[in-house]
Amino acid sequence: xxxxxxxxxxxxxxxxxxxxxxxxxxxxxxxxxxxxxxxxxxxxxxxxxxxxxxxxxxxxxxxxxxxxxxxxxxxxxxxxxxxxxxxxxxxxxxxxxxxxxxxxxxxxxxxxxxxxxxxxxxxxxxxxxxxxxxxxxxxxxxxxxxxxxxxxxxxxxxxxxxxxxxxxxxxxxxxxxxxxxxxxxxxxxxxxxxxxxxxxxxxxxxxxxxxxxxxxxxxxxxxxxxxxxxxxxxxxxxxxxxxxxxxxxxxxxxxxxxxxxxxxxxxxxxxxxxx
Numbered sequence: 001x002x003x004x005x006x007x008x009x010x011x012x013x014x015x016x017x018x019x020x021x022x023x024x025x026x027x028x029x030x031x032x033x034x035x036x037x038x039x040x041x042x043x044x045x046x047x048x049x050x051x052x053x054x055x056x057x058x059x060x061x062x063x064x065x066x067x068x069x070x071x072x073x074x075x076x077x078x079x080x081x082x083x084x085x086x087x088x089x090x091x092x093x094x095x096x097x098x099x100x101x102x103x104x105x106x107x108x109x110x111x112x113x114x115x116x117x118x119x120x121x122x123x124x125x126x127x128x129x130x131x132x133x134x135x136x137x138x139x140x141x142x143x144x145x146x147x148x149x150x151x152x153x154x155x156x157x158x159x160x161x162x163x164x165x166x167x168x169x170x171x172x173x174x175x176x177x178x179x180x181x182x183x184x185x186x187x188x189x190x191x192x193x194x195x196x197x198x199x200x201x202x203x204x205x206x207x208x209x210x211x212x213x214x215x216x217x218x219x220x221x222x223x224x225x226x227x228x229x230x231x232x233x234x235x236x237x238x239x240x241x242x243x244x245x246x247x248x249x250x251x252x253x254x255x256x257x258x259x260x261x262x263x264x265x266x267x268x269x270x271x272x273x274x275x
Contacts (some may be wrong), residue, residue: 080104081122131162174218191226
């Protein structure tokens, strides 16, 4: 009996700690303006129509069609902000370089494949949107640049009048937002890292990030989870316990998009134009 009592107590404590670890921030009023939009992943890109991902033409197309957009921001060597997905520019430009090691001027020598457009600067994208549609701004860290990147992005956004939120895979970014910019709607990006198995993460980090166990520290307003993995237990628990806002990426099926919206999930879509 004593063993059972001790076991039950241990289980209760462990459950309590787990539930507490998943606690987000709730009630940010700004989410109401963002939640009912559809967001084009890296802009409304279509390489067959000469609109590469994260290009100004892709962002203009999103605005013209009445969509918000998700975009990726990197900090360059000279403190500029480049809108591009990968640190390694090979995939999108055909030439090897690391964006964080280049200046804004040097980036002009790496045009995007499929159009000849330059990699846009963050302020140029903000000008395209001009408050006409909301943005999901993903901060892409490299090394230990989370603080400098967050500060540079917020300097631009503080002068921007349109609706936006900020997200990152890196919990350090959310900590910077929490402490320095608490008014900003912030989101934790994640997926099942035990499935995708990125070599850059150690096993413990994969478990923590998959199961959203840094939430009690970062207090995100929403969770942006890979749609393939959205039935992971921790996300379902957060929705049941705290009614956390869910953003789902990257949705490539029109029927899935409609199903997600029926559940109140905000979709980031790609590869089709929703009706």
